[in-house]
Amino acid sequence: MLMTAGEYRESLRRYTPRVFVDGRRVDSVADEPALAPGINAIGITYDFALRDEHRVLMTAQQATSGKTVNRMLHIDGSSTDLLYKLEAVRLVCRESGCAQRYLSHDALNALFQATRLADDAHGTDYHPRFITYLHRVQDEDLTLGVAMTDAKGDRSLRPGRQANPDSYVHIKERRADGIVIRGNKAIVTGAPYVHELLVMPCRTMTADDTPFAVCCAVPIDAPGITIVARPAGRPGERAAVFSARYGQSTGVVIFDDVFVPWERVFLAGKTAEGGYLTTTYATHHRHSCIGARAGFGDLLIGAGALMIEANGLDPARHGHIRDAMVELITITEGFFACGVAASVYATPDPAGSVQPDAVFANIGKLLLATKIYDMQRLAHYVSGGLIVALPGPEEDHNPETAASLSAVLAGRPDIPAGERLQVARLIEDLTASYQGGWYSVISLHGGGSPEAMKREIWRNYPVAEKAKTVERLLDRGLLADGRPGAAQPGRCCVTGCQVPPVAESSALISGEPATAAD
Template identity: 75%
Template sequence: MSSEDYRESLRSYRPRVFVNGSAVTCVADDAALAPGIAAVGVTYDFARKSEYEPLMTARQGTSDKIVNRMLHINTHPDDLLAKLEAVRLVCRESGCAQRYLTHDALNAIFQSTNRTDSEHGSDYHQRFLAYLHDVQDRDLTLGVAMTDAKGERAKRPSQQANPDVYVHITERRTDGIVLRGTKAIVTGAPYVHEFLVMPGRAMAQEDADFAVCCAVPVDAPGITIVARPAGRPGEAAARFSARYGQSTGVVMFEDVFVPWERVFLAGEAEAAGHLVTTYASHHRHSCIGARAGFGDLLIGAGVLMAGANGLDPDRHGHIRDALVDLIKIVEGFYACGVAASVYGAKDSSGTVSPEPVFANIGKLLLATQIYDMHRLAHHVSGGLIVALPTPEEDHNPETAASLAAVLSARPGVPASQRLEVARLIEDLTASYQGGWYSVISLHGGGSPEAMKREIWRSYPVEEKSAFVERLIARGVADDGRKVSKQPGRCCAVGCQIPETTEKSIEGENSTGCHGS
């Protein structure tokens, strides 16, 4: 599909959506959601451009068909690298193209259903494979309904006073299951075609009813979406987010029926944890590409703003240093994404996952350094980005000429162009939309604490400690003489002169075990 085809395809759905307290009659025509639809549309249009086609499309191994990269199942580390670059490309254009979540969920469910079938003798994988091919053939966009409302955080799903703070199975019928509950943060919820419902955490056996994964149309009976506007539509000062943005929604499930052919996990509690961690690796890897694309916007805007201010990074060291720091941050976490791609490993399903340590380190870096990215963009841009008059003043006959005369800083760069760049940086970093980019970078794909736990869980700490222990045991120089001061290592008490000849003592002068 093209972006226009995608927008028109939304007309065939009738989801129950509320934005800013009002019901949305038609998602495709609603001005509050238009920037989000436009951002997803980039993933469709770029796949049709000849210069991007090798990156934005791929051959699906299970069908031998060419599909959009955002729907492809990775089978080689090169696929991971291409996906990373594709996500950076579309997010550089749109800020956040959102559709990469579809890719991450499809890959995780492909892997998880294969493993669950091997352990339980179920047929989830064949169901999912049929669903995957249908999604690819129709070129759909799927919303990932993963993060539950959670309720009291210290309690497990089955311990909650209100079970509907988690999505769960309330009934198993011969033809399918019935769901109730709430997913609290669903990216692009109003303008996707379907939801992939996934568990949001590992489950114990008593949480079996909450261990559910399935596909549900966005307008299935019983679904209500309460969403925020996508970006800053209609605001004159929103030089970027009036065109591109992202809506997030709370999605409530009230007795939603799902036929068995669309159910990919239903009560196998131990499988939920594998699905969650697998998705996390894919998604955090994609987030690296997404925020690198956002970093490209900041770097480019910072260079333009410095030039419009009359400053040359080649001659003004403080501007150059700040830009280099910004580049270091962006390319530093992106390098982790490249490493996660190169070291990606294939599992029994034939799918390649990003190496989890590099993927989580890259996501942790971008999550904690997004605020530094904003600070550096502010540093090179100057205070005008939040002090300039509103766009309405540009057309005020009483003030426009005077402002144009005094707000130009560099010959050849009109004030109007300088103000355009300033408003762009304000929109990206200092508006409520800029704050949204910060929070979604910090918590999207899991909080920093989740990344830290996964790094610790996946990192070979025991291997490192065993290596050092062997090093200490044999002596740093490995000359056969143990030099550790630890009792039992060099001697019983930890510090005695080793037995040797008088000549050797005089020749060596010091052995490392001398001392009072």
């Protein structure tokens, strides 16, 4: 059953999570103003799936059940699925800034692969358990939070060597009916307003880390879970043109001896498969992040174009403005093209799904992670300093100042001053406010640090193959084609290079005069 945004909001009332925001207990997540922008953002993924114009992108037929499901919960079976997912994420993030729910998709796809791998290696039954869970999530159209990033403690030490084992979520006890987990997840996107949490490992593991190699699903209000979250966006701020309506909360999730029945456990103590789950999820998620930040780029491009127009400038006549806009477009479409390539060159998985190409997915994510600051800089450049110099929106309705401000802050005569100010405040909200800084940091570190992406690019790129190509060219003498300067060592003439006798070489080195024979 596909829900509407309103039904999604109502569905949150079935749960009673223990949530704290700004030092106070939240009685009802669905009615909490501080969380409303986050709920609105996820709601976009529900409503768009029901619109005829978005149905192809936002829904898909699940191969394992034959049912139509939300794209954010679908297991990708082809390159087309990956392309549609990429476009769908761009669509919903263009509308909401960050729709968050694509993390559900990324985790489900990684688990689909990792549980099959574990069963093939160990004869376990994780994959059938997961399929049963997947179908329930799809049938109920749930939103899942990905509890992946542990608190980590001393980062120079592996999980099994931490002074405080609770810095990583781990299995405290195994029972006949399930496991007991405890520990902390430090950064969980949308934590207060999801239906369930998927607990996943955040790094590769060794034998010493066996208790930490755990993946399971828990309801958001399972006994023992506490969520300490920040507000979503900038709720209630009149100057927050965009983020007062759409935003994202993140939360620290504390697991205090939480019981999980075996049917909800998808990996327990399998370190190799836990590491595979981590890297596989990273590839899926970085691919999705490309679409998400392309949607954000669309917002900056559109707002920049409106601000240029309101300022009375014409990119066709003002080359510096045109060049800045072209650079912004190039950055956005450049990393998005990597996402397209990652979709086209997808890798089939033995489980029956596909995974985006790891090299292109990581290159695209690395580009957006480092270029997000350039994107914001370019938006500032084409917009002018007005975006951070405007008086607050309260002055727009101040009878003593409104008329004067409207007159002196107008731009092009045919564009009302109010429209110009509105666009300026939107750009400030997206790029130069607390929310703008948030977009920067989640772009840089979301889905892993740039260092993690560089490692994956190096690990997966066929450098050795490139080296062998050059070796083959050299060995075949392909470069010695008779052109000046094209000779190779030992092949400068028909008989090859003639090495001088030792005595003659010694004479030259010693500085003795050369003879005619030399």
